[in-house]
Amino acid sequence: MLAYRHQFHAGCFSDVFKHALLAQLVLALGKKDKPFFYLDTHAGIAHYDLAHEWAQKNAEYRDGIELIWARQDAPPEMAPYLDAVRAENANGKLRYYPGSPCIVRRLVRARDRMVLTELNRKDCEALAARYFRDRRVTVEFSDGYQALKAHLPPPERRGLIFVDSSFDRAREFARLTQGLAGAYRKFATGVYALWYPLMEPMAMRALERGIIATGIRRILQLEISVHPGELTPSLRGCGLLVVNPPFGFEVTARTILEWLAPVLTRTGEGGQRVSWLAGQ
Numbered sequence: 001m002l003a004y005r006h007q008f009h010a011g012c013f014s015d016v017f018k019h020a021l022l023a024q025l026v027l028a029l030g031k032k033d034k035p036f037f038y039l040d041t042h043a044g045i046a047h048y049d050l051a052h053e054w055a056q057k058n059a060e061y062r063d064g065i066e067l068i069w070a071r072q073d074a075p076p077e078m079a080p081y082l083d084a085v086r087a088e089n090a091n092g093k094l095r096y097y098p099g100s101p102c103i104v105r106r107l108v109r110a111r112d113r114m115v116l117t118e119l120n121r122k123d124c125e126a127l128a129a130r131y132f133r134d135r136r137v138t139v140e141f142s143d144g145y146q147a148l149k150a151h152l153p154p155p156e157r158r159g160l161i162f163v164d165s166s167f168d169r170a171r172e173f174a175r176l177t178q179g180l181a182g183a184y185r186k187f188a189t190g191v192y193a194l195w196y197p198l199m200e201p202m203a204m205r206a207l208e209r210g211i212i213a214t215g216i217r218r219i220l221q222l223e224i225s226v227h228p229g230e231l232t233p234s235l236r237g238c239g240l241l242v243v244n245p246p247f248g249f250e251v252t253a254r255t256i257l258e259w260l261a262p263v264l265t266r267t268g269e270g271g272q273r274v275s276w277l278a279g280q
Helices: 013-030 052-060 074-088 100-107 121-131 144-151 171-185 201-215 249-265
Strands: 039-040 047-049 094-100 113-118 137-141 159-165 191-195 219-225 237-243 271-278
Touching: 013 074, 013 094, 013 159, 013 171, 013 219, 013 249, 039 052, 039 100, 039 144, 039 191, 052 159, 074 094, 074 100, 074 113, 074 249, 100 113, 113 121, 121 137, 144 159, 144 171, 159 271, 171 191, 171 201, 171 237, 201 271, 219 249, 249 271
Parallel strands: 039 113, 039 159, 113 137, 159 191
Antiparallel strands: 047 094, 191 237, 219 237, 219 271
């Protein structure tokens, strides 16, 4: 876990998928006047240089943000996310990619509050240096799943919790399920967004059974596949579980994924799914 550095993967197709959806969740919470709390359990460094040697090693951004950032046919629902990327590349050339903290910070209001946690010490130091003057943002060196216990329920009584684990430890699906169950018991009205990679079918069925067994009533499941029907050495697809999705988010998510899936698959055969894992 401590060896994981997102710089190697910044701007990849899974970043595009989850960050476009995350931006819409933030905006949905901002429609009400009352302030809300945002918790990012695996925050990274918030800003990535795609010219860095680590990003260039696999150049995963070429199959992600590079495919879409300059397109003129994106639906309006993609605009908040794409505007955040373009704001980091004012000269019109793609070099920098904003991570989830950077995207969310752009969209939150003055009365909203952010807590960013990161367990890689060097990345946490970089994150803290970026936001040390920002009163709306608190950066903590801690385990993301412990942060769920420490910060919930928030005093605002409204919140968005983004769990974006690197999945480089064994039993991460079990840890994700247990973390969600514990957090939900403390803060049942919160909106939770949990990212996961698509793995072999048996593992995916076990994840779904475990999540359903928590008894949580409203869970929207979103998935995208860039290698449909295949198991490949690289990540073939990913998903996002959204607990207590805001009103209208399902329709927004469908629009985003219907446009993204064929664009992010060079063959034009990308797959996507929007369905209710629990409730409706």
